[in-house]
Amino acid sequence: MPSLWKIRCFVARSAREVTHGGLLYWSWIVALLALVGFGFAAYLEQLDHGLITTSMRDQVSWAFYIGNFTFLVGVAAAAVMLVIPAYVYDWKPIKEVVILGELLAIASLVMCALFVLVDVGRPDRLWHLVPGIGYLNLPSSLLAWDVIVLNGYLALNLCIATYVLYSLFVGGQPRKGIFKLLVLLSIPCAIAIHTVTAFLYNGIPARPFWNSAILAPRFLASAFCSGPAVLLILMQLLRRFTRFEIPDAAIWKIAELMAYAMFVNLFLLGAEVFKEYYSNTEHLIHMRYMFTGLDGQSSIVPYMWFSVVASLIAFVLFLVPATRRNPMTLNLGCVLIWAGVYIEKGMGLVIPGLTPDTLGEIYEYFPSRSEVVISIGIFSVGSLLFTLMVKVATPILLGEFRLRSPSRHFAGTPHPSSGHPFVQSQGSQPQTSTGRVESGRG
Amino acid sequence: MNEARSLDRRDFLCVVAGCVAATTGSCADVTHTPFFRERLRELTKAELADIVAGMAEDYHARYGKRFEVGAAPAQPGVEFAYALDLSHCVGCRRCVHACVAENNQSRDPEVQWIRVLEVEKGEGLDLAHADPYYDAALVPRAGYTYVPIACQQCRNPPCVKTCPTGATWQEPDGITVIDYDWCIGCRCCISACPYGARHFNWAEPQIPADELNTTTHVLGNRLREKGVVEKCTFCIHRVREGLYPACVEACPTGSRKFGNLLDPSSEIRYVLEHKRAFVLEAELGTRPRFYYFYGD
Numbered sequence: 001m002p003s004l005w006k007i008r009c010f011v012a013r014s015a016r017e018v019t020h021g022g023l024l025y026w027s028w029i030v031a032l033l034a035l036v037g038f039g040f041a042a043y044l045e046q047l048d049h050g051l052i053t054t055s056m057r058d059q060v061s062w063a064f065y066i067g068n069f070t071f072l073v074g075v076a077a078a079a080v081m082l083v084i085p086a087y088v089y090d091w092k093p094i095k096e097v098v099i100l101g102e103l104l105a106i107a108s109l110v111m112c113a114l115f116v117l118v119d120v121g122r123p124d125r126l127w128h129l130v131p132g133i134g135y136l137n138l139p140s141s142l143l144a145w146d147v148i149v150l151n152g153y154l155a156l157n158l159c160i161a162t163y164v165l166y167s168l169f170v171g172g173q174p175r176k177g178i179f180k181l182l183v184l185l186s187i188p189c190a191i192a193i194h195t196v197t198a199f200l201y202n203g204i205p206a207r208p209f210w211n212s213a214i215l216a217p218r219f220l221a222s223a224f225c226s227g228p229a230v231l232l233i234l235m236q237l238l239r240r241f242t243r244f245e246i247p248d249a250a251i252w253k254i255a256e257l258m259a260y261a262m263f264v265n266l267f268l269l270g271a272e273v274f275k276e277y278y279s280n281t282e283h284l285i286h287m288r289y290m291f292t293g294l295d296g297q298s299s300i301v302p303y304m305w306f307s308v309v310a311s312l313i314a315f316v317l318f319l320v321p322a323t324r325r326n327p328m329t330l331n332l333g334c335v336l337i338w339a340g341v342y343i344e345k346g347m348g349l350v351i352p353g354l355t356p357d358t359l360g361e362i363y364e365y366f367p368s369r370s371e372v373v374i375s376i377g378i379f380s381v382g383s384l385l386f387t388l389m390v391k392v393a394t395p396i397l398l399g400e401f402r403l404r405s406p407s408r409h410f411a412g413t414p415h416p417s418s419g420h421p422f423v424q425s426q427g428s429q430p431q432t433s434t435g436r437v438e439s440g441r442g
Numbered sequence: 443m444n445e446a447r448s449l450d451r452r453d454f455l456c457v458v459a460g461c462v463a464a465t466t467g468s469c470a471d472v473t474h475t476p477f478f479r480e481r482l483r484e485l486t487k488a489e490l491a492d493i494v495a496g497m498a499e500d501y502h503a504r505y506g507k508r509f510e511v512g513a514a515p516a517q518p519g520v521e522f523a524y525a526l527d528l529s530h531c532v533g534c535r536r537c538v539h540a541c542v543a544e545n546n547q548s549r550d551p552e553v554q555w556i557r558v559l560e561v562e563k564g565e566g567l568d569l570a571h572a573d574p575y576y577d578a579a580l581v582p583r584a585g586y587t588y589v590p591i592a593c594q595q596c597r598n599p600p601c602v603k604t605c606p607t608g609a610t611w612q613e614p615d616g617i618t619v620i621d622y623d624w625c626i627g628c629r630c631c632i633s634a635c636p637y638g639a640r641h642f643n644w645a646e647p648q649i650p651a652d653e654l655n656t657t658t659h660v661l662g663n664r665l666r667e668k669g670v671v672e673k674c675t676f677c678i679h680r681v682r683e684g685l686y687p688a689c690v691e692a693c694p695t696g697s698r699k700f701g702n703l704l705d706p707s708s709e710i711r712y713v714l715e716h717k718r719a720f721v722l723e724a725e726l727g728t729r730p731r732f733y734y735f736y737g738d
Contacts (some may be wrong), residue, residue, distance in 0.1 A: 041641025050644055050647075056644070061633065116628075120628050120669075120672075121625075123626075124477075125626045125627075129607060134607060140603045143604065143606035204634050206726065357638055358569075359557060359572065359638045360569050414683060
């Protein structure tokens with residue numbers, strides 16, 4: 001009897017939480033909703049006219065949408081890959097932000113699904129992918145595998161996040177056995193989603209730019225940079241705007257891990273560049289299109305160089321302890337990594353892979369207005385979803401939001417059962433801790 | 443066993459489509475509309491006959507013309523193959539236009555299943571530096587070879603391997619076909635094809651009513667919609683009736699040869715046995731049924 005009642009309470013309290021907020025909160029929500037609205041309107045137009053509203057054509061038949069999809073799979077994977085050091089080395093400060101990683105993964109996966117949705121020519125037929133009523137071409141189609149691992153990973157993350165938050169809400173602790181099992185299961189799944197997505201490109205011998213054995217390792221390395229970069233900024237925003245306590249040590253540790261990941265990423269890129277330029281075969285043409293342009297077609301070139309330079313600068317910033325501990329340079333590094341990987345794993349992967357096409361034609365792709373508006377709309381959906389999830393999760397993790405506790409009255413008072421393994425609740429004095437990164441306080 | 447499974451699936455779709463069914467009629471009607479039916483290759487003969495009759499009616503309603511939508515299956519003992527004589531092709535592109543007319547390819551935006559490349563002699567068959575946009579009024583230009591490329595009907599087709607919904611497959615007579623009503627338009631096959639043979643309908647295909655070819659095949663040149671992929675089928679509606687593909691008939695130089703690989707007396711067997719034939723991108727292991735050769 002009580003569980004149904006508890007679930008109703010959980011839902012009702014969550015609803016109450018997301019509908020109460022200050023001016024800043026509501027401005028953010030309204031701005032996101034407006035962008036979602038613009039994106040949706042553009043999508044309706046695309047549905048009506050067909051994908052001709054994009055700049056994609058037969059020569060470059062995957063582009064901005066699929067580039068964003070690929071980047072976000074990396075974010076989703078990496079958010080949870082932080083779990084590895086947390087559990088393998090039992091390193092506590094990172095453990096506390098794992099739940100944020102799970103929520104980020106959920107938001108990213110929803111965006112991934114939306115990017116695939118807007119990219120397909122016949123979204124009304126996506127049910128053809130549902131085993132049983134449709135037909136999933138297993139084991140040969142990598143996209144079929146991707147459908148399975150991405151949905152499985154989404155389900156797993158939803159389970160973990162809901163289970164932990166609900167357990168805390170009803171005043172208990174998540175059962176260690178179940179929790180650990182789910183979290184450990186999510187590690188191979190995180191690696192799997194990015195590996196399978198890399199194989200989607202990798203398994204195409206017709207496109208030599210993608211048909212490289214180190215593509216999947218490169219995907220993982222760059223994801224280990226971009227995912228935590230997003231998380232680092234989010235963590236700083238969270239402790240700025242909520243009473244969430246995130247120790248500096250956690251932030252610095254993550255930044256250090258990112259430096260190693262960026263080293264591997266740059267090393268693998270260098271290995272590719274050497275192989276192509278030194279061998280100087282016909283296959284070099286794609287890399288030449290990317291770095292120097294071909295036949296005067298070079299709109300992608302400045303972006304690629306920006307990506308390389310941004311990644312190099314960020315690597316140095318994160319490698320040197322002084323700069324990764326300085327909030328200014330830390331955040332600059334995060335933005336540079338984010339931008340660098342966004343270009344490299346998005347447009348920088350998809351466009352040169354398809355240009356020139358298999359018959360040597362160079363079709364210079366640049367996203368159309370409609371593609372950009374729809375993509376901004378999808379990023380807004382993800383941001384909105386993440387905001388709402390964090391809005392509910394934060395007070396639960398802080399112990400302010402419990403069954404039978406009239407939250408508004410207790411706000412600011414630490415719950416007796418706080419001090420659970422997910423967050424170091426310092427009670428109502430979040431401003432007193434010292435030595436934290438003074439980010440965003442300008 | 444197969445039948446039992448497909449019946450289960452239809453029952454399930456009935457439930458899914460319950461509301462629609464309630465308003466439009468019986469369950470069977472709903473599951474037989476193009477939207478709710480299974481893949482063409484899973485249908486029984488009778489069901490397929492039903493479906494193609496419905497298609498013909500639909501096209502008639504849209505264009506006021508009588509369409510014949512055939513569903514002729516592959517004949518036993520037949521494996522089609524093609525050979526193209528590079529020493530005689532002059533690059534006039536008549537095959538391209540015959541193909542467009544025969545196979546109801548969209549005129550706006552333009553879809554063309556055959557692409558003819560102009561390649562400099564002395565560069566070998568260097569497709570990466572070929573020009574598909576040469577001026578056909580000037581051909582044949584001295585110093586150039588012309589290489590028409592369409593679907594190579596691979597024995598080991600990467601497009602079929604990559605399709606997530608199984609909407610494309612190889613028929614027993616070697617023709618790779620697409621179920622236009624099952625394709626979700628993800629374009630994996632376009633990325634996978636080494637020959638640029640697959641084309642996407644980026645907008646609703648436009649064909650003037652008086653230019654429509656009303657003799658069609660359900661797996662070939664029947665009308666397509668926006669958002670799906672299409673490709674050469676060796677003119678499946680013609681070759682399964684014993685006719686040559688339209689491009690073979692249109693070629694003014696006789697460069698195009700077509701026939702049954704399994705028939706020792708066929709012209710294609712003669713070419714393969716007496717000329718030095720080769721395939722494009724052999725190193726990719728696609729094993730095309732489309733050969734090139736030098737007749738002289």
